[in-house]
Amino acid sequence: MKKIAIIIGSTRQNRQGERVGQWAHAVLKSRTDCAVDLIDLRDWPLPFYAEPASPSALHGQYSHPIATQWAATIAQYHGFIIVTPEYNHGYSAVLKNALDYLYQEWNHKPVACIGYSSGNSGAIRAIEQLRQVFIELQMIPLQPEMNLCSVKQLFDEAGNTVDPKLADRLQRVVDSLIEFIIPQ
Numbered sequence: 001m002k003k004i005a006i007i008i009g010s011t012r013q014n015r016q017g018e019r020v021g022q023w024a025h026a027v028l029k030s031r032t033d034c035a036v037d038l039i040d041l042r043d044w045p046l047p048f049y050a051e052p053a054s055p056s057a058l059h060g061q062y063s064h065p066i067a068t069q070w071a072a073t074i075a076q077y078h079g080f081i082i083v084t085p086e087y088n089h090g091y092s093a094v095l096k097n098a099l100d101y102l103y104q105e106w107n108h109k110p111v112a113c114i115g116y117s118s119g120n121s122g123a124i125r126a127i128e129q130l131r132q133v134f135i136e137l138q139m140i141p142l143q144p145e146m147n148l149c150s151v152k153q154l155f156d157e158a159g160n161t162v163d164p165k166l167a168d169r170l171q172r173v174v175d176s177l178i179e180f181i182i183p184q
C-alpha cells in the first residue's frame, strides 16, 4: 500500500494550518489506493539544524533522538502533501527546518502543496519557493497545487469546507501524486 503523509507546516497558536490539514486528512482517509497520515510539525519540535555535517552525510546519525525519529518517520512515506502558510512571501521557518533535517528520506518522492492565506494570495509565493527546495532535495514537485484564499471563511465550525468542489480538487491532486510514485 502506498503511504502518503500530509504535513502541517505551521505551528503557531491559533494557526489555520491545523484546520486545513485536518480537512485534507478527512477527505483523503476514504481512499483505497493509498494510506494517508497526518503529520503535525507541532509534534516534532526539532531544534534548529546544527549538526556537524549535512544530512546526506550523516546517514541517520543525529545528535538529537527526535531527529533520528523524524528520519525514520519520513522514510516510511512514498509521497507528501505539504500544507503551507505564507509568511512574508515565503514559507514558514519551522517547515524549512523540518525539510533541511533530511535528505535521502525525501529523495525521489513526489510532493504537492496546499497553500492557504487569510487574504488573496493562497500562499502562491510560498509554494514557488518550496518548489526550489524540493528540487534540491531531489523530490518530484507536482504542477497541480491548491491555493486556498480567505481561509477562515472556507471552513465551518465542524471543519467542513463550505465549497464542495475543494474536496474533488484535492482528490485530483492526490491522483496525480500517486501517478508519480516510483515503485520501490
Ligand SMILES: Cc1cc2nc3c(=O)[nH]c(=O)nc-3n(C[C@H](O)[C@H](O)[C@H](O)COP(=O)(O)O)c2cc1C
Binding pocket: 010, 011, 012, 014, 015, 016, 017, 018, 085, 086, 087, 088, 089, 090, 116, 117, 118, 119, 120, 121, 122, 123, 151
Ligand atoms: C508572520 C506572518 C506573516 C504573514 N505574511 C503573509 C504573506 O506574506 N502573505 C499572505 O498572503 N499572508 C500572510 N500572512 C497571513 C497568513 O496568510 C495567515 O495568518 C495564515 O492563517 C497563516 O497561516 P497559519 O495560521 O497556519 O499560521 C502572514 C501571517 C503571519 C503570522
